[in-house]
Amino acid sequence: MRGLIAIGGIVALTLAGCGQRAQKSEEALTAYDVEAPPAEAPSPPPAPTAAPQIAYSYSLTYRLSGNRIGVVQQRQIALCTQLGSARCRIVSSSVGTTGEGSGHAFGETKLLIDARIAQSFMRRLDGVVGNAGGETAARQTNAEDVTKQIIDTDARVRAKQALADRLMRLIQTANGKVGDLVAAERAFADVQEELDAARSNQAALRQRVAMSDITISYTAREASSIASPVTDSLRNAGVTLGTSVATLINIAISALPWLLALAGLGWLLRRLGWRGIARRIRRRNDA
Template structure:
């Protein structure tokens, strides 16, 4: 009976039947109605921001460096650099994309993004895109908090049973196993609650940097016309490369064909269609007893 009680407890089962042998081991999870419900918290909203800057000058590194320096100066409690990428464009690179991902204090998100805009504009960039996404995680927070409280109460009851030493050895072993499982679930519930709280407290900010100095700007037609000379030279270079690569093989193929023709003339070989043509003209083909004339 003790094993059944523990199994029902670990699975969040219903209320167990009371008996004299089980009263000391009643470790049922408390129902939600057993205690007064907590005050309903306010709405828990997790915000995510996305900003993109367009550059026509090679100032991406300077702008990104200044923005990240500002973030680090504020400290990890207000701004944390999660990831950043920076590609140095070469002489032939006209379009390069970089990115930085930050976690910023949700209460100061708007003010901080404005400061980032000011830094970018001072570096010759313009903001080309801005997006704000809000997700209501209130229900998830309530569920996670309720799960933590329930698992905590169950863990304390199981621990009291183990410390009391009442019951058979097998029952106590089952209680210890249930206690270990409950603690694992409790830690998972706490981690979920902490992650949700982190999402609400710290907003995710993704900054995109796009460097583009293509002639013609963002117009595909103007860019094509401006780069027509480069495209033509690239095509000619590809053709020259092909001819240089094919030239040795063309010589080998010509020598092989020349050798085969000489051998065919010496042996008197003729293609079938030539034999029929010579026979129609009354001339015997070479190699068939005729002179070929």
């Protein structure tokens, strides 16, 4: 019983000491630095600095001819691929039309780009669109300050790590009862689980600062020439003709039972003979 009380007291003192260290370290902690020279392969996290940690995201909308959207998208994706996965990653891409034969094309591409080269990379994206005869329709930049989140997460990681180390030393040097040792191991497992979660959150925050989101939208330029309505009509002629034929087929199928009924009635009347029917009617009237 005394061994269990002693272990509980050690764990409580350890938690209190870690909380004080986390509070003190919060004042001296600095954020992740992304201004280091770019590298082709990911490198270990650099020493934190006091600079604010900003997570940037960008949204670009390009307007160009519908038949050029797919080509432009592939060229922009190729620019990202050339940089390598450490500096640019393709999250998703799509391209299509709003309706069958309508010609209103659209597309979207989502990228993750090294924050240090985001501005220069977007200028290259603009160049690809300009060479294809397109233009930038909209541009938006969002910035989120995650400095406090990073500081808090780093402090939590250090506190949990210190507690896990103390519990491990306690387990390795414990000479008490088996029940006390099991309780200490259970406490260590809980702390280790919390430490893993804090490290995962820490990595996600640093990733948001190091890599910026870029969402690219493509829209088809609306036709403005005099011949555009004629061109659109010719383009949609096949769809219009097919729709008309389908309507006629539906009408014919709907009327088929009635046509068969009328044909049967006419055959019966011919079979009996119009004159015979008329004589029977007169006989009945005379009677």
